Amino acid sequence: MEAPQRYDGTGPAVFLAGGITGCPDWPDEIQPIALFELGAFAASEKPIVVGSDPDYPRRTDLRLQLGHTRPGLAVHSSLESTIEAVVSALGS
Numbered sequence: 001m002e003a004p005q006r007y008d009g010t011g012p013a014v015f016l017a018g019g020i021t022g023c024p025d026w027p028d029e030i031q032p033i034a035l036f037e038l039g040a041f042a043a044s045e046k047p048i049v050v051g052s053d054p055d056y057p058r059r060t061d062l063r064l065q066l067g068h069t070r071p072g073l074a075v076h077s078s079l080e081s082t083i084e085a086v087v088s089a090l091g092s
Contacts, residue, residue, distance in 0.1 A: 012047070012089070012090050035058060035061065035062065035065065038050070038062070038065070038066075039065050039069065042065070042066055042069040042070050042073075043069050047089050048070065048073065049076070049082060049085045049086045049089050050062070050066060050073065050074075050075050050076065050082075051075070051076035051077070051078070051079065051081070051082025051085075052075050052076070052077070053077070054077045059075070062075060063075050
């Protein structure tokens with residue numbers, strides 16, 4: 001999936017971390033660039049919702065990184081709970 005155009009607006013945005021074209025299948029690899037991008041976004045004051053598979057090898061790193069920039073932010077463990085949180089955040 002690729003964004004049809006760059007988004008520089010002020011409204012809500014959804015970022016789905018994934019692989020990079022030509023790289024190994026992202027569920028089977030650890031994606032340091034996704035953690036970097038998350039960290040950069042988490043340092044902003046924009047609303048954020050985060051979900052991670054419980055078996056993600058860097059989940060502890062993810063939680064520690066977010067604990068520094070967004071203390072108390074929930075890291076959802078299922079796609080369903082992540083989507084519910086996104087819908088709630090977009091509705092507010």
